Amino acid sequence: MAEPMKIRATLQGDTADIKVLMNHVMETGQRKDAKTGQVIPAHFIQHVSATVNGKTVLDAQWGAAISKNPYLGFRVKGVKAGDKVVINWEDNKGDKNTAEAAVS
């Protein structure tokens, strides 16, 4: 869960197309451990935020139904090459991760 996120931010005119690949188990809390029969507790990203040059552009709330190793794509207008994109996430256990990339 501490593995780095991959961010790709490419410019198409004045719109940045931003793709993020995160590392997270996104456990729903519905699966049972095959050996012990115990339910594997829910462990999933609940909050994701994205900023461009410090301004929030995306603020998302997620449930456990987002797939494992989440993929997120979104677009922002009025962006220039070199603008800084920062992605933050926080999960239901309070674990966090952050990464940044420049728009190219």
Place this chain on the structure above:
Amino acid sequence: MNQFRRTFLKGAGATGTVAVAIAAGLLKPSQVLAAEWNKTAFEAKSVSDALKSMGASAPVDSKDIAIKAPDIAENGAVVPIEVTSKIAGTTSIAILAEKNATPMVADFVLSNGAEGYVSTRIKMGTTSLIRAVVKAGGKTYTAAKEVKVTIGGCGG
């Protein structure tokens, strides 16, 4: 080191300081998170309850919301969904999988130039309508697309 201290330290380490601090009442969750995670919406067992918890009780059908998703999902654990809203002033896009045990999947709030577009991959338990709910200009709109699932992705 006595056994009690070992267990305590192990427990504290495993839970994480933020969670322990919240439990101890030292750090309110609202100080850490931008907006409280909408537990009621994410635990709602019906689409109508989820929509009510999101403040989106009576969305109007809109042809300006496009949902791109496979007609048949090869793997219910990883279903790619793209929602594009052409409605002016789109401020948020929510995704629901109507037949999942808890239909609410995600809610994306957009601002400062973010376009009405989100793309992600979701888990679907069974064949179901994927519903997008868009808030724009103070009103709520919706569209849905059926995705057939052969192997359910929730592990149940």
